[in-house]
Amino acid sequence: MKLLSRKASCNSHGQDSSYFAGWQEYEKNPYDEVKNPQGIIQMGLAENQLSFDLLESWLAQNPDAAGFKRNGESIFRELALFQDYHGLPAFKNAMVEFMAEIRGNKVSFDSNNLVLTAGATSANETLMFCLANSGEAFLLPTPYYPGFDRDLKWRTEAEIVPIQCSSSNGFRITKSALEEAYQQAQNRNLKVKGVLVTNPSNPLGISLSRHELNLLLSFIAAKGIHLISDEIYSGTVFNSPGFVSIMEVLMNKKYVNSPVWNRVHIVYSLSKDLGLPGFRVGAIYSNDKKVVETATKMSSFGLISSQTQYLLSEMLSDKKFTKNYVSENRKRVKQRHAMLIRGLKNAGIPCLESNAGLFCWVDMSHLLSSKTFEAEMELWKKIVYQVGLNISPGSSCHCIEPGWFRMCFANMSEQTLNLAMQRIKSFVNSISESKMNISPNQQYSNKSSRRKSFSKWVFRLSFHDRETER
Amino acid sequence: MTRNPDSEPETRKPTRTGMRLIVPLQGIVQGRGGLLLGSLIPCALVYFFQVYLKRDRSSNPPSPSTSAVNLPGLPRSSSRANLRVHVSARASSIAKPNDSPYYIGLDRVREDPYDEMNNPNGILQLGLSENRLTLDLIEEWLSKNLSGSMLAEGGDDLNIRGIATYQPSDGLMELKVAMAGFMTEVMGSTVSFNPSSVVLTSGATPALEILSFCLADQGNAFLVPTPYYPGFDRDMRWRTGVELIPVHCRSCDDFTLSIKALDQAFNQARKRGQKVRGVLISNPSNPVGNLLSRDMLYDLLDFARERNIHIISDEIFAGSTHGNEEFVSMAEILDSEDSDRDRVHIIYGLSKDFSLPGFRVGVIYSFNENVLAASRKLTRFASVSTPTQRLVVSMLSDTQFTREYMKTNRERIKTMHDLFVEGLRELGIESAKSSAGLYCFVDMSRLISPYNEKGELELWDKLLNISKINVTPGSACHCIEPGWFRCCYTTLNEKEIPLVIKRIRKVVETCKRSG
16 A cells, blocks of 8 residues: 555545534435435535526526637637636636626726636635745634635645634624734744635624724734735625725725735635536635736646636626626525524524625524533534534634534525424424423423423424434 | 744853863864964854854844845836735745746747738747647537537526536546546557546646645655656646656657666665655657557556555546557556556546647546545645536547547547658658657757757747747757757648748758858
8 A cells, every 4th residue: 555645644634624524414314305305404505506597597598608609609619729827818807897896896906917716715725825835824713614724724734823703792803813813823933924814704704894904904014914805705795784895995095005905815706606616716816916927827726617717708798697696696695694594583593693695603502501612512413413404513613612603594495494494493492391391390390391291292293204313 | 933032042052162162172282372362263253153143044033024035027116015025935936937948938929829811920839739630520519419408417497506516526427437438448448447536627737736745745756757748847846845856768769768767766866865756657758759568567567566656647648649559558557467556646638639628627547545535635626617527528428429539630640740740851850759649759959059958949949939930849848868849730730731841941951051
C-alpha cells in the first residue's frame, strides 16, 4: 500500500464534522413525499430551489443560449476551443452588471477586475493562496460556515482565528472582539493577513450593518491587512435594512485612493442567488491588479466551462429577466422565511431576527438538558434521528454558545416545510410532556393527567406513522 | 513565525559565553604581550558584527506592511503605499510576467492572429496543441441531437432541478460510466475501465495538481523524462511546493526513456536528500509524440516497485495516434499484474482527443482507493459544470458517433502530419519519429548559431517575429539538445500547411546565408 501525502491523509478537510455527518445520515434515509415520507428532511443544505420556474421559462424562451447559438448562428467551435483563463468577456460583463443590479446599482464593477472560478469554494481557496503564506492566519467572526475550515485551510495551510461574537448583541462584530482575535493570533505566534466576513452572514442570515463595515475597514487600515467579503448571499436580502456591500462603504468614504482600496476583495457566486450550484460559477473581485493577475492564472485549476459561461452571459444580459428575477426571488425567500418563523414560534422556539439568507439561526438552548455542547450534540442527534430533520448544530459553525442551530428553508417545497414544522412542534411538545411527567407536584399532575392523556393521545396520532427505526 | 522581541536577550548570551572562551585562548596563543590587543580586537570585531546582524533582523517588525517583497512589474503611478499591499510568496513568484517563450508566444498570437481574410500577415499558431480538425463532426452531431431538453433530466418538460442543484463534486455517475466506456474504446478494448475508479475534474490541469497534492508533500519530487510539456512546471509545482527532476532523453535514442537514466536521477536525488515520490510520464509523449512500448511500461513498473514510488501516466493524447504503432495504456499492463496497482494513476480528458478544451472535462483514474477518496474530496475545488456533464454524457453514450469520430479524427491527424513532415523534409528539415500527438518535434539544430539555448531562442524569435509562426522551443520543454521545436499542425487546415512551409523556408534561407 502506497503512502499518501500528509495533506491527503490528514483531517483538515473537515469532512468529519457533524455538519457533514448529518448529510450522510440524510443520504441514507432521505425524505421523499411519495417514496419515503418517514425519511429525514434535509434542512442542512443552503440551496435555493424557490425560483427554478423563472429560470426554466427563460431557457424555454431562449433556446439559442443552450444551443450554442448567437443570433441564430452557431458559435460551437468558438466555445469548444475557448479556454482562456481571462474568461468570456461577454460573461464577465454580464456578471459585473448583475452584481451591480443586486446592489441596487449603488456601486459599479469593472469586468477587468473580475476573476472567474469554478464556484465560490474555489474562489475562497484561490484568494487564500494569493494572500496568505503557509501558517499565516485570517480572522473570521463566529459562527461561520463550516466549509471554511476546509476551503481556507486545507491545501493552503493557512490558519483561522475566530472573532468571537455572542447573542448578547445579536452576534454583531465589535471592535473589542476584533482586537481580541488579533491578540489571540499574536499569542499563537500567527501572522494575521486579513479578515474574512460573509455578508450577508452564514449561518446568521443577517446583513452586516454600516457600523460593522466601517469598523472592519478601520481595523484593516490600522493593521495593514486584507479584508475578504464573501457576498454570495447578497441577492437573498429580503428585508430592511437592505444589503450594503463593502464596496459601497469603500467608495463612499476617504478610502478611494488609500492603501485600503487595494486590500478589499469580494467573493461572489451564482449558487445561492440564482440557485445554480451545479453550474460551478464563482468569482473574485479585487481592485488590486496583482491579486487579479495571480488569481487569474490560478483559475486554470478551476475554469468555468465555456458552455456554461455563454449560457449565463445570455441570461444575465437580459436585463428585463434579471430585474424581475432579483425582485421575485427576494419575495419568495421572504415568504418562505416567514413560514419558518411562524412554525418555530408555534413551537415556542425563538430565532435570531434575520433579513437575509436561505436559513434561520435558531435558538434551542431552552431545550438543552444542560448549557453544554455535549447537550447540544445530544439534542442534535435526537432531532436528526428521532424527529427526522437534518439541521446544522452551532458547534459545527464554531459558535461559542451551545444550543443554536441553522435551519434551511429554501431547498424544499412548502408542504415539506410544513411537515418539518409539525415534526418540530411535536418534538417540543414531547419534551415538555416528559418534563411534566417528572413533576413532583402530585396535584398538578392529577389535574393535568386528563390533559396529559388527551395530549398524549393527540401526539401519539401524529407519531403514529413514525416508527423508532430512525 | 513572528520574531518575538523577547527572544533576543536569550540569543545574545551564548555569544558572551563564547567570548569568555575566545579571549583567554587567544591570549595563550599570542603570548602575554599581545594578550590585550590580540584578544580584544578580534573579539570586539566578532561582537559588533553579531550585534549588527541582530539589529538588522530585529528591525523588521512583525507587521506585514514592511515585508520586503520585490515587485519590479508594478506601475509607479499608484501610491508607493500600494507596494505594501503584499500578497503571499506564492502569488509574488507567479505574478511575474511569464518569461517562458511558451507563454510569450501564445500571448503574441492572441494579439496578432492569422486570418485568411482579415489578417493574412498575422501569426500562424503552431504553439498550442489544440485539435481543430474534426469539430465539424461534433457540430453535426449537435445539430441532430441537441435540443433544449439537453438541460432536462429526460422527458419533454424542461426541468432544471436535475442539473442546477448540488451534485457529487467528483461527477455524475452517468458521466463516470460514459467516460469509463469512452476510455475503454479509446485505449484499445483489451482494458476495461471501471466507473467507480473515475474522478472527474474541470480539465486535466486540476487533475494533475490534485494528484500532486495527494501523492507528495512540499519539497518532495517527481522524476520527469524530458522534453516535457511546459505546463507541468506550473501544474505540478506552483501551489503544491513539489519539485520536478528532469531525466534527460536524447535524440540518438529517439527521445526514448531509459530506466538507467531514471535510476541515476533517483540516486542523485537521494544523495541530495530529496525524496522522490514518483515518476510522471506522458504517453503519448508531449512534445515528441512517441509511444511507450509495452516492455518499457513493464520496466517502469518494476522500477517503481523497487523504489517504492508512484507512477502518474498522463494519457491525454491516447486517442490521437496517427502511426502504425499501437498505444498501450498503463492500465493494460496492470490488468495482468495486480500487485502494484496502488502505484499507478492515469490522467485523461476531453481536451485533446475530443477537441473540447473549453468544456473543462478531465479525469483522474486510479487503482488506489485512498488516492481516489482523497481526490474526490479535492474535486470540490474543480468540478465539472453540470450542463456540460449532461451534454458530454449524451455525446459519449452515442458509441456509434464516438467510434466514427475517433476513426475520422485519426485519419485527419495522419493526413496533416504527413503533409507537414513532408513539407519540412523538402526544406531539409527532419522531425523526431512519432506515432501520436497533435504536433511533431522538429530538428532545426543545423540552423541555429551558436549551438546552444541562446541560438535556439534567436531562431525562435525570428520564426515568431519575421516568419510570423509561433512554435515552442525545446528549451521551454527542458530539452537538453538545443535547436528542437514543437510544431502543432492540428490548429491549421490543409491549405495553410504550404503557407507555413513557405514561411519557414524564408527563415531557413536567411539562416543558410548567414551560416
